[in-house]
Amino acid sequence: MRQSVRSAGVRRFAAVCLASAVVLVSAAPAAAASAPVYVPVLVPLTGFLSLEGTSQRNGAMLALGLAPTEAGVHAEVFDTGTSPEGAVTALERVIGRDDVVAIAASMLGTQMLAMRPLAEAYRVPLITVSGTASVTGPDTRYVFRFFPADPVAKRAHARYVVETRGFRRPALITQTTAYGQSGRAHLLEAFRSLGAEVVADEVIDPTVRDMLPVLTRVAAGGPDVLVLHLHAGSTALVIRQARAIGRTWPIVAGSAMHQPSTAALLAPEELAGVCAETASSPISEDRPGMAAFVAEYRARFDSEPDAFALGQYDGMNMVLDAILGGARTAEAVRAALAEGTHRGLAMTYRSDGTGNMAHTVAIICYDGTSRRPRVVARAGDPVAPPDPTGPAEPVAPTEAAERTDVADAPPGR
Amino acid sequence: MRGFGGSAPDDGRKAALPITVGIVVWLVSGLVATGTPYDLRVLTVAGIYALGALGYQLIFGFAGALSLAQGSFFGLGAYVTAILGTRYGLDGAATLPLAMLVPTALALVVSLPVMRLQSHYVALATLGIGQVVSLVAIHWISVTGGSNGLAGVPGFAVFGFAVPRGVPLCLVVWALVGLGVLGAAWLGRGRRGLVLAQMRADPVVARSLGIDTTRLGVGLFLASAAYGGAAGALMAHTQHVVSPAAVGFGMMVSFLTMCVVGGRGRIAGAVLGAVLLVHLPEWLRGFAEAERLLYGLGLLAAIVLAPEGLVGLIEAAGARLVGGRRAPGERARPAPAAPLPAAAAAPAPLVVERLSRRYGGIRAVDDLSLTIAPGSLVGVIGPNGSGKTTLVNLITGLAEPDAGVVRLGDRRLSGRAPERIARLGVARSFQAGGLPGGLTAAEAVVVALASGTPARVARACLDRVGAGEVAEVPCAALPAGARRRVELARLLARAPRVLLLDEPAAGLDADERARLAELLVAERRQGRSLVVVEHDVPFLAAIADRVICLDRGRLVFDGPAAAVAADPAVRAAYLGCAP
Numbered sequence: 001m002r003q004s005v006r007s008a009g010v011r012r013f014a015a016v017c018l019a020s021a022v023v024l025v026s027a028a029p030a031a032a033a034s035a036p037v038y039v040p041v042l043v044p045l046t047g048f049l050s051l052e053g054t055s056q057r058n059g060a061m062l063a064l065g066l067a068p069t070e071a072g073v074h075a076e077v078f079d080t081g082t083s084p085e086g087a088v089t090a091l092e093r094v095i096g097r098d099d100v101v102a103i104a105a106s107m108l109g110t111q112m113l114a115m116r117p118l119a120e121a122y123r124v125p126l127i128t129v130s131g132t133a134s135v136t137g138p139d140t141r142y143v144f145r146f147f148p149a150d151p152v153a154k155r156a157h158a159r160y161v162v163e164t165r166g167f168r169r170p171a172l173i174t175q176t177t178a179y180g181q182s183g184r185a186h187l188l189e190a191f192r193s194l195g196a197e198v199v200a201d202e203v204i205d206p207t208v209r210d211m212l213p214v215l216t217r218v219a220a221g222g223p224d225v226l227v228l229h230l231h232a233g234s235t236a237l238v239i240r241q242a243r244a245i246g247r248t249w250p251i252v253a254g255s256a257m258h259q260p261s262t263a264a265l266l267a268p269e270e271l272a273g274v275c276a277e278t279a280s281s282p283i284s285e286d287r288p289g290m291a292a293f294v295a296e297y298r299a300r301f302d303s304e305p306d307a308f309a310l311g312q313y314d315g316m317n318m319v320l321d322a323i324l325g326g327a328r329t330a331e332a333v334r335a336a337l338a339e340g341t342h343r344g345l346a347m348t349y350r351s352d353g354t355g356n357m358a359h360t361v362a363i364i365c366y367d368g369t370s371r372r373p374r375v376v377a378r379a380g381d382p383v384a385p386p387d388p389t390g391p392a393e394p395v396a397p398t399e400a401a402e403r404t405d406v407a408d409a410p411p412g413r
Numbered sequence: 414m415r416g417f418g419g420s421a422p423d424d425g426r427k428a429a430l431p432i433t434v435g436i437v438v439w440l441v442s443g444l445v446a447t448g449t450p451y452d453l454r455v456l457t458v459a460g461i462y463a464l465g466a467l468g469y470q471l472i473f474g475f476a477g478a479l480s481l482a483q484g485s486f487f488g489l490g491a492y493v494t495a496i497l498g499t500r501y502g503l504d505g506a507a508t509l510p511l512a513m514l515v516p517t518a519l520a521l522v523v524s525l526p527v528m529r530l531q532s533h534y535v536a537l538a539t540l541g542i543g544q545v546v547s548l549v550a551i552h553w554i555s556v557t558g559g560s561n562g563l564a565g566v567p568g569f570a571v572f573g574f575a576v577p578r579g580v581p582l583c584l585v586v587w588a589l590v591g592l593g594v595l596g597a598a599w600l601g602r603g604r605r606g607l608v609l610a611q612m613r614a615d616p617v618v619a620r621s622l623g624i625d626t627t628r629l630g631v632g633l634f635l636a637s638a639a640y641g642g643a644a645g646a647l648m649a650h651t652q653h654v655v656s657p658a659a660v661g662f663g664m665m666v667s668f669l670t671m672c673v674v675g676g677r678g679r680i681a682g683a684v685l686g687a688v689l690l691v692h693l694p695e696w697l698r699g700f701a702e703a704e705r706l707l708y709g710l711g712l713l714a715a716i717v718l719a720p721e722g723l724v725g726l727i728e729a730a731g732a733r734l735v736g737g738r739r740a741p742g743e744r745a746r747p748a749p750a751a752p753l754p755a756a757a758a759a760p761a762p763l764v765v766e767r768l769s770r771r772y773g774g775i776r777a778v779d780d781l782s783l784t785i786a787p788g789s790l791v792g793v794i795g796p797n798g799s800g801k802t803t804l805v806n807l808i809t810g811l812a813e814p815d816a817g818v819v820r821l822g823d824r825r826l827s828g829r830a831p832e833r834i835a836r837l838g839v840a841r842s843f844q845a846g847g848l849p850g851g852l853t854a855a856e857a858v859v860v861a862l863a864s865g866t867p868a869r870v871a872r873a874c875l876d877r878v879g880a881g882e883v884a885e886v887p888c889a890a891l892p893a894g895a896r897r898r899v900e901l902a903r904l905l906a907r908a909p910r911v912l913l914l915d916e917p918a919a920g921l922d923a924d925e926r927a928r929l930a931e932l933l934v935a936e937r938r939q940g941r942s943l944v945v946v947e948h949d950v951p952f953l954a955a956i957a958d959r960v961i962c963l964d965r966g967r968l969v970f971d972g973p974a975a976a977v978a979a980d981p982a983v984r985a986a987y988l989g990c991a992p
Contacts, residue, residue: 046705078698083658084562085458085648089695092454113564114654121578132561176551178560178656 036072037328039064039319040094041104042115047082048206049108051232051261052308056129058301059312060104062293065300067320074099080106084114091115095122101333102127102319104312107147109135109178116143124330125337127319129279129311131255132182136355143355144337146315146344147279147308150182153255154229156361156379157277158190161225161252164363164377171200171223171249173214173238175230183229183254199223206231211241219247228253236265243270252276258364260304263371272368275376279307280346281364284375289345307346311358314344318357432727433681440688441587445580453583455695460586461647463687466671467593467680468640473669474678475601476633477613482523482539483668485546486516486638488660490645492550495563495655504570505650512646513639520638524631543665550657562656569650578651586647590684593640597680600636604859604868607852609633611860613678615847621809622861623835623907674715676722685723689715760787760940761822763808763839763911768817770803770966777803779966781817785911790933790943792953792974795963796987801946802844804963805913808944809841810834821911836863838910842900842917850889854880854899857888861906874902878932894925901932911942918952930956950978962986 041060044053057077064075078094080087087106094100095118102125105115109132116135119126119142128135129147136143148156161167170191174184184203191198199221202214215238218226226242226249228235235256242249250273256262257276260283282294282305293313297305322336337357342349349357364373444456469483490512497503497511519542527538550557557563569576569585576582601609609629612619616626649655658664667690675686693711697704719726763785770778778800785791793801806812808819810831819826826834848857858871875881880898883891891899897917904912914933918926926949934956937943947953953960954974962970962977964986970977977983 045702079704083663084652084654084656088652089451089454089458093451093695096450110560110562110654110656110658113562113656114652116564117653134561134564176560178562181551181554181559182561 035328036074036099037101037323038094038097038099039073039075039102039104039316040100041075041077042080042087042090042094043077043104043106044082044108044111045077045079048231049082051259052107052306053080055259055306055309056104056107056312058297058303059305059309060127060316062297062300062309063313063316063320066296068324071320071323073320073323080108080111082108082111084110087111088114088118091118095119095124100124101323101328101330102337104128104316105143106130107308109182112143116140119143122330123334125319125334127312127315127337129308129315132178133186138354140355141338142334144315144351144357145355146311146318146349146357148358148361149356150186152356152359152379153277153279153361154183154186155190156363157227157229157252157254158187158194158196159379160275160277160363160377161227162191162194162196165225165250165252167225167250168196169199169222169224170196170227171202171218171221171225172198172227173200173202173204173218173230174228175234176203176205177231179231180229187227187229204230204234206234208234209237211238212245214238215242215245215247223249225249226251228257230254230256232256232259232262233265236262239274240266240270248273250275252363255279255307258373259306259308260371261306263366263373266371268366268370269368271366271371273366275363275365276373278362278364279358279360280310280362281307281373281375282310282345284364284373293345310344310346314342314346314349315357317344318342318349432731433685433724437681437684437688441583445583450579453579455692457583457586457651458648459688459691460583460590461644461651462667462671462691463590463684464586464593464647465641465644466668466675466683466687467590467597468637468644469668470672470678470680470683471597471600471633471640472630472637473672474682475606475609475613476630477609477616478630478634479533479536480527480539480634480637481536481662481665481669482520482542483637483641484662484665485539485543485660486520486641487645487648487664487668488550488655488657489516489519489546490642491649491655491659492557492563492645493642494646494649495566496556498566498649499563502567504567504573505576505646506571508650509643509646512649513642516638516642516645517635520635521631524634525627527634540662543660543662547657547660547662550660557657560657562654562659564654566649566653566655568653569647582651586651589643589647593643594680594684596636597683600633601680604862605629607849607856607860610678610849610852611847611857614849617811617831618843618847619860620831621811621835621841621843622903623832623863624860625830625832670712674712674719674722676719676724679722679724681727682722682724689723760910760942761824762786763942763944764820765804765808766818766820768804768807768819769815770800770807770812771815776966778807778814778963781963781966781968783961783968783971785942785944787910787942788937788940789958790937790945790956792950792957792960793944793946793963794948794950794953794960794977794983798965799963799986800966801963802915803966805841805915805944805946808834808913809839835907838908839913840904840907840909840911841913842904842915844916844919848888848891848896848899848903851887853885853887854891854895854902855884857899858903858906861903863908866906871902871906874906875899877905878902879928893920894922894928897921897925897929898932901929905936909941911944912936913944913946915946916948917945918947918949926952950974954978 041057043056064073067073078090080090105126105128107128107130109130112128112130112135125142125144127144131147131150133150136145161170174180200218204214228238235253253276255278258278258281282290294305319333322333327333327336338351347360351357361379362375363377365376366373444452465487472478472480493512493515494508497508523542551560569582576585608624612626619626671686671690672683676682694708697707700707765783768778768781795801807814810829814827821837824837855871858874859868862870872884875884878898878901880895880902883895918929933943957974959972960974960977961968962983969982969986970980
């Protein structure tokens, strides 16, 4: 069943690509005659964020790799590591070129903060999936974020916990990193405004491996739900060790839990009662466009796509749309991103005036029988409680047809 | 720009200077003239790291202390700059000096306890400092921005005049590196450089030569903090954002690697190491996933193939170059000799009163009293573990007595630091002499000269002990007999009133012993008091006025040398039973 859906998706995806290519070849002589443009991909491929950075690279390169020849796009990948200095050096290497029109940039907030002044100085748009709030702002004209910012994502996270699930005594575990501190601040504020009492507020370093002390302190608070905002490794360790000591708290985690690579660290039964906030969950949806994306991603990279890959994929497709629409300079691409609307695979993207393009948050839940989560709610949608007796393959193809905010196939090509 | 304590001959060091300067000047000028913004950015960052590594070279390379705080000083400078720049709008005229001052103040607070520690304890203590600074950076969110750090740091400007990115900023950074090089060269030049080599080779020996290693170490620690803070300030202005990564252990490892790969103890090594380590990842970018592997292999190869660092290689090449030009048999011009220094004060008796020292349950020295008259030569014998070396350590301040007191004339020695006791005219040798291998014999003797004494006095000291011929030979190349003579010359350079020699005849052949005996007798005739710890009783019998024998820390014999062999207590001490 699943295999046949995948094959059909691939066939449709290929057909759409072929048809799009034919149309573009005949309809875009101006683009064909234009000089090639350069779109470098600067992401962290080494260091503590290498998994996420690799997803980002894969998403960007999948979009750029599927671009028709007529787009004249030349892409190149550079590893930024995880230091701000490494990111700026990589950016300086490419940003001075005359043919650069946009740059896929690191999802690491501190790197984006370091790269931003250079992008503003050279007037080249950066396309990122960083969630760190301060990456975009009123003074930022050249950063475009294709992932919900922390204020949006954490508000939805808290609302799902309190309003949808009805929990009133959340215990919060966050990380000491930039990601953790930013999310913690927004979660605490959201819980306060929703009237929930945070009974435990634990902050842990990513190097912590023994979660028993933290879980013991959390238990002392008598929580009715465990809310996590941790990186992938810590998320898996907290869940595993909580289950190992017999704690059956419902768990609503941050976006790291939606990653297939995180779920792979846990047994399906350990995932029972675990939900997470994310921008999207590509492997959870069977609508044709998404299935084709997933199939192509697996074929090219031999791994499972996540929301970071999809967000970057959508972002680069919006850039490609602009290029194919005649934007052959960085300023023209920036204008297209700032003013346009893009129906991506994950959601519809439109700038809020400060470069925030993504405004939809999904909630996924695992049912304890597989590592494939089900999308149970989206921010803005009526947030419905999860169905614990739901099927193992819960996403019906009809669900995609009901969504009007997403593309049904890779757009434009 | 010499390398203190390196093993390359002096010719090599001197030849390395123009070669190294040439490489750096060529690189900087070439890139500034023709480089892309990217080239200039990498070169600018390399300059910033070079400044930080120069500072680290002071404490790690010069003082020989494995401090792990340089990353903290760098990050602290960066945070000071970011806070002042983003919140108060201050530019480099204020941020740069304050970014140097704050880490220096921190270094001052922690230095006195830390710099008294030895080797790995210094590493652990400074690692702790780094952890504290890192935790503050992460958790004091209202001030440091937490893990997100502080963004929007303004570019480098001085009194309102902005220094644009590219060539101007690169030149400013490298000009500051030039100043840093001059400062480091001043700190390590001349006799201070030689003293640092001794301190690095053996700090205990250095203290016994009257060198205040704590003061020197603290001074260099403060200087390293100032350099680190300056580098951090420049990085903040260049990068416009500061995060806890700036104070992380990774930053510390970078500085350490730069100094080791470039050449420990060499100023040029810090600069070349920084240039190489910043550029190497950029050169390897084309290798994609293999980049990290190649980077690691490159570093490994550098350390294996050039254990003295890049500058060590250049020095070796320079030595071959210079050596090849020099005619066979031609020697470096020896320095002219000067008169020996006179004793610092009038002769005085060395008095030991009821001295005791325990190590756990062992009485190393037990209620020991004796007097060494001026101009006498006293031999000390006893089986292994009888307390001979402990006695010398107690006299010279390397060990604290549990009870009793040591006096030199009317001066109490007990309770004083070893270097202060040495300055009162008490000189001692060690079983392992602690000569710095990279210094020549003459330089090793210069180390011991009192401040203000002309360096050429060293040559007279060497001549006095018959070691003038080896004055220009590196200590590492000296045979055992020559080493003993150089050690003795170094003690004479202190112009001591009392000489304590710990097994000076060990490892010498018969001729060398005879020569040593003559030397010791000659020194006694000069009015010095000599205490000679030896196992070779016939050697002592020939020169000593009297001999004392220790057994389990107690004095069992004190009398003429001729009577010692027949004394029942001495025989019992050695044979383990009553005769």
